[in-house]
Amino acid sequence: MSLAExxxxxxxxxxxxxxxxxxxxxxxxxxxxxxAQLTKPAGSLGRLEEISxxxxxxxxxxxxKVTRPLVAIFATAHGIADKGVSAYPSSVNRQMVENFAAGxxxxxxxxxxxxxxxxxxxxAVDIPTPAITEEDAMDEANCAATMAYGMEALxxxxxxxxxxxxxxxxxxxxxxxxxALFGGTAAEWVGRxxxxxxxxxxxxxxxxxxxxxxxxxxxxxxxILRRIGGREIAAMAGLIIAARLQRVPVIVDGFVTTAAAAVxxxxxxxxxxxxxxxxxxxxxxxxxxxxxxxxxxxxNLGMRLGEGTGAALAAGLVKAALEAHNxxxxxxxxxxxxxxx
Numbered sequence: 001m002s003l004a005e006x007x008x009x010x011x012x013x014x015x016x017x018x019x020x021x022x023x024x025x026x027x028x029x030x031x032x033x034x035x036a037q038l039t040k041p042a043g044s045l046g047r048l049e050e051i052s053x054x055x056x057x058x059x060x061x062x063x064x065k066v067t068r069p070l071v072a073i074f075a076t077a078h079g080i081a082d083k084g085v086s087a088y089p090s091s092v093n094r095q096m097v098e099n100f101a102a103g104x105x106x107x108x109x110x111x112x113x114x115x116x117x118x119x120x121x122x123x124a125v126d127i128p129t130p131a132i133t134e135e136d137a138m139d140e141a142n143c144a145a146t147m148a149y150g151m152e153a154l155x156x157x158x159x160x161x162x163x164x165x166x167x168x169x170x171x172x173x174x175x176x177x178x179x180a181l182f183g184g185t186a187a188e189w190v191g192r193x194x195x196x197x198x199x200x201x202x203x204x205x206x207x208x209x210x211x212x213x214x215x216x217x218x219x220x221x222x223x224i225l226r227r228i229g230g231r232e233i234a235a236m237a238g239l240i241i242a243a244r245l246q247r248v249p250v251i252v253d254g255f256v257t258t259a260a261a262a263v264x265x266x267x268x269x270x271x272x273x274x275x276x277x278x279x280x281x282x283x284x285x286x287x288x289x290x291x292x293x294x295x296x297x298x299x300n301l302g303m304r305l306g307e308g309t310g311a312a313l314a315a316g317l318v319k320a321a322l323e324a325h326n327x328x329x330x331x332x333x334x335x336x337x338x339x340x341x
Contacts, residue, residue, distance in 0.1 A: 164308020
């Protein structure tokens with residue numbers, strides 16, 4: 001795969017998904033063998049042990065490490081935001097991009113304390129996509145090009161990537177994508193997002209119903225993505241695909257990033273095995289999406305900010321898990337008697 005491509009037709013993207021590699025079983029076995037020798041009862045670190053195995057399996061490293069983690073925030077604008085579905089105006093998009101650059105957002109602080117890189121990708125943040133109730137968000141060429149752009153986020157030796165997003169109205173778009181992919185009603189998928197009031201919630205549900213109805217039963221994941229998705233969802237789906245091909249573990253953030261992951265899942269149910277789901281969002285339908293895909297989030301902190309904040313927090317736990325695995329003494333090293341001694 002050449003990440004220099006500026007536009008990949010959907011047929012090429014489907015072929016990339018078909019070529020997904022599996023886990024590195026040798027690296028996984030090596031981590032499990034070392035885990036059994038560490039100075040602790042077997043399984044006593046719970047999911048931290050699973051995290052070490054996950055990084056080894058998908059990085060191909062028998063002594064798994066993360067040295068260049070990145071939070072990649074994809075920012076864009078949605079025409080549906082002008083339909084009264086959000087508590088905030090679209091002008092916030094540019095203002096928040098500037099806030100990220102100035103270091104003033106929540107994600108800046110979380111990245112700093114956890115020593116994680118941060119990069120914001122501006123996906124035409126001043127030019128909204130058409131309102132998905134009335135027109136397709138993208139044509140095939142633009143959608144594929146945006147997915148290819150997302151793939152480029154791995155440039156520079158990134159060895160773990162955390163998905164983040166920002167775009168007023170994007171919980172509406174995410175709900176529409178998830179409803180189209182997984183079925184159900186708008187009421188089951190639509191939440192309050194950034195804090196929309198009761199009337200706004202009704203408008204939001206109506207918008208999602210209208211957008212999905214416009215698909216006329218379309219079930220192709222890439223067609224759903226281009227017609228009722230958004231640029232940030234397309235870019236994150238592309239990044240998930242590229243990360244699998246390059247053996248880079250991915251941490252998925254909240255509701256909107258999960259919609260991007262769901263597009264890949266709908267193409268290949270095993271296509272998210274290299275992904276860790278960071279947290280359960282306060283957006284109620286997030287848990288529904290995770291259950292459908294058979295995923296269990298690492299954290300549940302009642303968060304609904306986006307920006308990759310939950311993913312960055314989870315990345316801190318990943319780093320702690322790897323440090324424990326790699327730096328703990330074994331029973332032999334420490335002269336501690338094992339269970340069967």
